[in-house]
Amino acid sequence: MTTILVTGGAGYIGSHTVIELINSGFRVIVVDNLVNASYDSISRVEYIVKKKVIFYEIDLRDSEKLSKVFDKYKIDAVIHFAGLKAVGESTKIPLEYFDNNVGGTISLLKVMKQHDVKNIVFSSSATVYGDATRFKDMIPIPEKCPTGPTNPYGHTKLVIEGIMRDIYASDNKWRIALLRYFNPIGAHQSGLIGEDPTGIPNNLLPFLAQVAIGRRQKLNVFGNDYDSHDGTPIRDYIHVVDLAKGHIAALSYLANLKPKEGICREWNLGTGKGSTVFDIYHSFCKAVGHDLPYEIVGRRSGDVLNLTACVTRANEELKWKAKLTVDDACRDLWNWTTKNPQGFATPHYHIADHLYGEQRIHDVIFENFKFSVANVGATIVDVEVNGHPVVCNFQRLSDYAAKENPYFGATIGRVANRLPGAKIVIEGHTYDIDANEGKNSLHGGSHGFNSKYFFGPVTSYDSKAEAVILKFVDFDSDGSNGYPGDLNTYVSYIVTPHSYKIEYESSLDSSSKSPVTVVNLTNHSYFHLSDESNINETDFKLYTNKCIDTDTSLLPTGTISKLTQPKVMEKFRLGSNAFDNCFVLSDDVESLDTRKLKAKKALEVSNSKSNLQLKVYTTEPAFQLYTGDEIAVKNYGKRSGFAVETSRFLGAATFEKWQRQVILHKGDLYGASTTYVFSSLDH
Amino acid sequence: MTTILVTGGAGYIGSHTVIELINSGFRVIVVDNLVNASYDSISRVEYIVKKKVIFYEIDLRDSEKLSKVFDKYKIDAVIHFAGLKAVGESTKIPLEYFDNNVGGTISLLKVMKQHDVKNIVFSSSATVYGDATRFKDMIPIPEKCPTGPTNPYGHTKLVIEGIMRDIYASDNKWRIALLRYFNPIGAHQSGLIGEDPTGIPNNLLPFLAQVAIGRRQKLNVFGNDYDSHDGTPIRDYIHVVDLAKGHIAALSYLANLKPKEGICREWNLGTGKGSTVFDIYHSFCKAVGHDLPYEIVGRRSGDVLNLTACVTRANEELKWKAKLTVDDACRDLWNWTTKNPQGFATPHYHIADHLYGEQRIHDVIFENFKFSVANVGATIVDVEVNGHPVVCNFQRLSDYAAKENPYFGATIGRVANRLPGAKIVIEGHTYDIDANEGKNSLHGGSHGFNSKYFFGPVTSYDSKAEAVILKFVDFDSDGSNGYPGDLNTYVSYIVTPHSYKIEYESSLDSSSKSPVTVVNLTNHSYFHLSDESNINETDFKLYTNKCIDTDTSLLPTGTISKLTQPKVMEKFRLGSNAFDNCFVLSDDVESLDTRKLKAKKALEVSNSKSNLQLKVYTTEPAFQLYTGDEIAVKNYGKRSGFAVETSRFLGAATFEKWQRQVILHKGDLYGASTTYVFSSLDH
Structure with a gap:
């Protein structure tokens, strides 16, 4: 079995990719520092695939800890998602971005090199192109388009690509896939994992979703005077599950190179089809079932008309093509949103990892009542009253x-x-x-x-009953x-401030x-x-x-x-x-x-x-x-x-x-x- | 007194700059990991200036240790030299270059930010321009010339410049001088410090010096069919002491900005005058007193005709101008070379730093004789016979x-x-x-x-007498x-395998x-x-x-x-x-x-x-x-x-x-x- 280490595997794209990896028969080891992600996404991935995900809470910059994971497992390839990713935030705290993204990658590559692991798929971004409209004939954007990111986040991605190119030049046994994502949207169709942005969402759909669920008042549309069919700018939105599958395709491409052949190459992952802001808006309103409030405001500096991907290279070389539509993505996003209006967060629910080493303990803590469960046996390991x-x-x-x-x-x-x-x-x-x-x-x-x-739990909160629900699943062959x-068996614990109910x-x-x-x-x-x-x-x-x-x-x-x-x-x-x-x-x-x-x-x-x-x-x-x-x-x-x-x-x-x-x-x-x-x- | 932390202060340019800093009245703290430099250069700087240099052997990536230095001293500005610098090596081990140079800088900047130290002079390089002849009208190279380094070393310098630009964009209280060096040559006129390359020298003059001293057979001249007066390529060679003074000028420029004004700006440090390989060759032969063997070999890939600096910006804005000539540099290099044919290395001489904390102990170790001296009192702290x-x-x-x-x-x-x-x-x-x-x-x-x-010692080896000489100096006001x-007092210990002589x-x-x-x-x-x-x-x-x-x-x-x-x-x-x-x-x-x-x-x-x-x-x-x-x-x-x-x-x-x-x-x-x-x- 091929073993893939996935950095940032608890994040939005990471968790969806982990599902596709497991479903494709890979063994997966996730490393994530959880600063921008929740372990819940891992619990839920396990719940969805009914398989165990090996997980380490490690910051990539801690090369000593990371090295131990490489010592323990024979890793065949790495998919490297881990990194900070908010463009706006990156302009305020660029150093943290360079430290996390570039520093983390350097540390990862060092450990890989030490362990002779030379296959890597890197999570780059279309942001590296910057404003591709500044060149003639570069829309849709091909991989040969000159780069020129306009913010520190984009700089870190480009710097990392450069490091990988230099590494390949120094040792052409490396196999490096640089995947430049366009705009990932949607969620897993189970509704159990999806995007869970902290703070005010930066991206259109997560923002719209929060408007729909009542967490934001209205959508600001930045300019409707662009030269598109409805006046709003055009971007290339790709369903996160399609994007995830692109990684399997890239892994397979790398694995199928001739023996001793190496590579370091860029591939755009997008649909090749542009959608305007209003296209997305209408599609999402359709999913929700009613129109959502919006307001046209001025253009945002740096925005341009059209940033659609040319995806010929990925289609042809990786034998991969996005299949899901914007409508699919909006439906899946809305499903995720209604099931998880607050994202992964569940009130009164905590994960304690200090008791049992690698094993997590799931705690529900009310003022006078504590209830704790472990995954093995879905065992109740503690109940405390007053x-x-x-x-x-x-x-x-x-x-x-x-x-x-x-x-x-x-x-x-x-x-x-x-x-x-x-x-x-x-x-x-x-x-x-x-x-x-x-x-x-x-x-x-x-x-x-x-x-x-x-596997699990999937947690939820019933605010009327003041109940925290932890749902586990077992597959008994x-x-x-x-x-x-x-046999599939679901064990649910419904914990209130004074009681717990077990449902089988x-x-x-x-x-x-x-x-x-x-x-x-x-x-x-x-x-x-x-x-x-x-x-x-x-x-x-x-x-x-x-x-x-x-x-x-x-x-x-x-x-x-x-x-x-x-x-x-x-x-x-x-x-x-x-x-x-x-x-x-x-x-x-x-x-x-x-x-x-x-x-x-x-x-x-x-x-x-x-x-x-x-x-x-x-x-x-x-x-x-x-x-x-x-x-x-x-x-x-x-x-x-x-x-x-x-x-x-x-x-x-x-x-x-x-x-x-x-x-x-x-x-x-x-x-x-x-x-x-x-x-x-x-x- | 203004306190300057100098990273890489034990290196070639660093040590010359430390002298100029001290002579200009700054208090200097040197941080150097000594992987590519010798503590001897610090001993010798102290000997030259007759002042103590606060020194810490710290790798910048160890931000915890670095932070303690910032805790201990109120640092006003940093001059950041530390980094690996061999172009050829960088193509072989790019990751080490990114880790050391970029990783080290990120760590340094983090610690600076934590301590609210926002003045920095960065040791960049003309390498960031790459082949400036690919553009029209860019020779002599002005700072506005588009960048495009062609090797990992140059990439690291450009990445660091980019990080600093992003930091300044995020917080315009920062004052950042990016100094792009052309080709530093020469040595301090004392002959006590100079360039001490490890392995085969990459640069023309250090190579010539080793030919002159008998460590190399002959100089290879890579092509004599360029369109110059003698057919060899033209570069901008700058005396290292002039270069060092450029840092004082940059510090002074930063210090004289209006209150609350910040900056992040590039300055070329060069002479503005080009010299061909043969110009340099002839100048150095003149210093040596006879002609040195050379051979014309084929052009080196990547070499171009002319890479001379446009230095108007530094001349005008920094009020700084290179004053020393190539002849001066050749004379000083030859002086340094003859006094230190093997660079800083002295046989049988070691520095022990484990005994007395920050204090170094100078050991001479022969088979049956050990002799140890400390700087305080030039005290003999140990003599061991058999x-x-x-x-x-x-x-x-x-x-x-x-x-x-x-x-x-x-x-x-x-x-x-x-x-x-x-x-x-x-x-x-x-x-x-x-x-x-x-x-x-x-x-x-x-x-x-x-x-x-x-202060000191300056060490040397008399191979005929099999004697190691440690020379200290004291200034008693x-x-x-x-x-x-x-009163100036020199204390020399001349240590042989069975004796020591003290000379006052x-x-x-x-x-x-x-x-x-x-x-x-x-x-x-x-x-x-x-x-x-x-x-x-x-x-x-x-x-x-x-x-x-x-x-x-x-x-x-x-x-x-x-x-x-x-x-x-x-x-x-x-x-x-x-x-x-x-x-x-x-x-x-x-x-x-x-x-x-x-x-x-x-x-x-x-x-x-x-x-x-x-x-x-x-x-x-x-x-x-x-x-x-x-x-x-x-x-x-x-x-x-x-x-x-x-x-x-x-x-x-x-x-x-x-x-x-x-x-x-x-x-x-x-x-x-x-x-x-x-x-x-x-x-």
């Missing part, structure tokens, strides 16, 4: 991989709880499942969901732990060979409402006393009994009572997607010392209550916490009479929802 | 400033030993000298030569410690108001020939038994007596014998400059345990033998070593009958010479 931690956890993510870990906070799947004989029979077909507890299978098998890297079918959604992928599988998901958090060494002084109130019977090995027998103690809805102190029982809340499920059903209260737990209370509501028909009598792990012993594992019936996958709770056919949805509400007792 | 240290010293230079230091290794002056009543009468005029020992003055007074920073007259030379400066002073110099090293805790088991043999009488305060009485013990030339073990006596070797001096006289053996000392022997020879008439009975200082106690202080008579400055030994008139030379020879006893 500053008190209320779930069992580890300080290092690596500890979660320990054998003794009793599934702290993890998502459990495909089938939670015990599967007798590690075997299922679905519609006459028998499947052998991974037996990881003697002859039986527990919590999905040895490599269950708890140990898998979930056919045969994983013996289960049939390619699974479906067989359209590409799945097997038309059927089984699913029964839960989360395995252990709660402790006080700082006491065990939960014995904790009070419980159960809203059911029906239990699924188990044998001495805790395997289901297929029958249901009523406990005489504790009584339904009667508060009791846990004391020496011990539970590892599957309680039943309803006799069956009315729908495989229980999210449609009304949630039932499962239990109430409180602690008079800490004054904290936890109420659990679920749309699921059952829950396993486990009082942690077997916990024996780092920092935690017996009864350090209790688990409330809402799910389908224990044995649902085994006993035919209950199988409809867990059997998922292609085209159907499995769904479940459970809410954990924390409060103080005196409220 | 790996054994044989002088008392401190590990930190700061310890030498301690009160208890019994003058370890230091140069003693103006008048060594005790001056009764701290008073001298010279030709009827009484001078009060600093009394630093009760009512008397000892070893020159409180701020004697031992505590002064000696009128009234220093009460002594009259501005003093004379009144031509500017001295007082026509007369007194001088009596010595060195105060303490020797111990073995590792024993004291010198009691050491054997002495004295070549005189005459002593100058002293009273109980060790003050001279003006008479001479013979000791009965020890006997002349009779070896004795020191044992409990104690000396602090001025022994007499001859009745008087025949010349104030005793260097002309034959050296006499003063004493022989040996140690049977270490097998080491020291013999001291001197042209001086006396020596103080002190057996260290009062030593009480860090690591050293009573009798840790003995001093042999060769000098004029104790009391020579006091007693009229002996005064001719020490009285120095303007125009005369005081001189003295003492040799310390080490050997193994069995030799």
Whole structure:
């Protein structure tokens, strides 16, 4: 597999290119200093492609750190996007532009040279031409047009091109593609990634988008007295996804040169078709569905009539051509904008990277409530109420991989709880499942969901509900732990200032060979409402006393009994009572997607010392209550916490009479929802 | 006083500019990474100007270190020379050129901006024009000539100019002078600093110089079919001292702008007069005194007929004009070359900077002999024979400033030993000298030569004698410690594989108001020939038994007596014998400059345990033998070593009958010479 290091891969063009790279079968390593980009774009790229993106938060100027990445991976080529890019800003702080862009590139090239990596695609810009109308016959602009940028941003791009030309002249083993972008617009059609400018947008479409979403009052049109069909100036707008594909084409061009042949050559990436400001305006208004306010103001100094690309060279040599239209771009931009009115920013949501090395932890922080999730197992690694931690956890993510870990906070799947004989029979077909507890299978098998890297999250904010939503996705391929079918599973955490809801959604992928599988998901958090060494002084109130019977090995027998103690809805102190029982809340499920059903209260737990209370509501028909009598792990012993594992019936996958709770056919949805509400007792 | 930070101040143009700056009254701080320059040039600049140059070995790209220099000093302006400069090399390693030159400049400008230092004179180059003959009417080349460098070196200069223009555009408080040098040649007329190219010289004159000195066989003349008077191409050669003065003119121009006025402007620095290759050749042959071998070879690609500067702008605006001729430059280059055939390099000589922080220690290292000197006091800080240290010293230079230091290794002056009543009468005029020992003055007074920073050294190598010569200079102004007259003192150490000779030379400066002073110099090293805790088991043999009488305060009485013990030339073990006596070797001096006289053996000392022997020879008439009975200082106690202080008579400055030994008139030379020879006893 070819490995591509992408600098600035978290940015607008970078993130779209990373998607195309992964979809084209490249392994991608992203390096970004995140000064002008958000790690969210990487989370979302992973979510979109359902693959892990290797990411390093490194400033290119830190050649020591950068060098370590080159030491670690055998990098075949670099796509170099990283750099500051605001023309206006560059005239105010030119030194920062030279330092970041030129300094960063020098450092990158040094490290590349040290590691004998001599293939690079550089993100240059049509800005290097400056005003091409100052020459005769240079519109559309060909690559041979003399350069002459008119601002520091453009200067940095031209200087970098010059450095690369000098390097190639000194050593013609280098393969260097200088891609001069015209005006990238639009967004990925998923609506999950797009342009997220800081401050007042410099470019037409991002500005229009902010007008449409109400963040800006109106569009200023700088002059309508140009010699175009509607009087506004003409530019070459290219859909960012087309642009991204241009990089794959350039990589392929470089890779297909003859052995020992090098190159350093410029290619324009544009459409070759000009659009006026009003053309764009009308197209975007069409996407939005109504006209947007604008005002004609005076011409802007430096603006000229027409800067359209001549794209013959790229079309012919790179075998690449822009295919998407301005209308496509406007539609995709509007989709991105409505889904992300504030760009990537989600209130109360933060990424903490200090805990677990390369792994990011996703924190939602309200005044009195903190909720933290890791990608592996979509594991809840921390819940804090009024500053008190209320779930069992580890300080290092690596500890979660320990054998003794009793599934702290993890998502459990495909089938939670015990599967007798590690075997299922679905519609006459028998499947052998991974037996990881003697002859039986527990919590999905040895490599269950708890140990898998979930992609994402995609975060959003519901301001009415004051809820932060973190949505992860897992792709579980056919045969994983013996289960049939390619399964997509979405895990959403909907976090409010006092509660969190977990929503599961699974479906067989359209590409799945097997038309059927089984699913029964839960989360395995252990709660402790006080700082006491065990939960014995904790009070419980159960809203059911029906239990699924188990044998001495805790395997289901297929029958249901009523406990005489504790009584339904009667508060009791846990004391020496011990539970590892599957309680039943309803006799069956009315729908495989229980999210449609009304949630039932499962239990109430409180602690008079800490004054904290936890109420659990679920749309699921059952829950396993486990009082942690077997916990024996780092920092935690017996009864350090209790688990409330809402799910389908224990044995649902085994006993035919209950199988409809867990059997998922292609085209159907499995769904479940459970809410954990924390409060103080005196409220 | 205006403080100028000079980057690359140890280089060819930099060092000449530092001299002009200091001579113009500026305070200079030099920053240089020394990758392409020698600290010797700084030593020599100090020697030439007799002022200290603040020096930091810093790579500009280390902005943290650089920033500390800006924190420490209030810098008014920067002259920025630092950078790689070999055109040919730049085509081979362009990245290093961009990294050093552009990266270094960006870092420098960042630090300047952070410290609100916005005045800079930049060392650009006529190379930025490239082939100016490609345009009509651009010879002589005016500043408005379009740029177009043809090699990475030139690219870096142009990029830096561009960065500076962008910075000025962003903040017009900056004052930026871009000086485009034509072809600097020549050397300082002292012959102490000049161009010292590494490898094969790229430029005509340094190459010719190496032909003249025998390091190269012949000069290649690249084409004699150009349209010039002799067929060789025409360039604009400027004497480096003229060029250096151009920087002072530029600084002054910037300083004289109206308040709040900024600028970023280019000035050519050249003569405006073209010389052909043969013109230069003939001029240099004239300086050498005979013709040098050359060969006409084919034209070099990229060479053009004429690249002469138009210097009107610099002449008019900077009020600066080159004054020296090509003949002057050739004479100065030849002077520099003959004095320094290998450039700054001196065999066996090294600078150690790890011991004493900012202070450099000058080491001469032979196989079995090491000799180390510091600038303060021109102090001998270490002598090692066969790996054994044989002088008392401190590990930190700061310890030498301690009160208890019994003058370890230091140069003693103006008048060594005790001056009764701290008073001298010279030709009827009484001078009060600093009394630093009760009512008397000892070893020159409180701020004697031992505590002064000696400038230099200028090092050289006498291959016949296998001797490394380190020459320091001190300027002692009128009234220093009460002594009259501005005194120049040269201290030379001539180090061979087994010995060192100290030579003193003093004379009144031509500017001295007082026509007369007194001088009596010595060195105060303490020797111990073995590792024993004291010198009691050491054997002495004295070549005189005459002593100058002293009273109980060790003050001279003006008479001479013979000791009965020890006997002349009779070896004795020191044992409990104690000396602090001025022994007499001859009745008087025949010349104030005793260097002309034959050296006499003063004493022989040996140690049977270490097998080491020291013999001291001197042209001086006396020596103080002190057996260290009062030593009480860090690591050293009573009798840790003995001093042999060769000098004029104790009391020579006091007693009229002996005064001719020490009285120095303007125009005369005081001189003295003492040799310390080490050997193994069995030799």
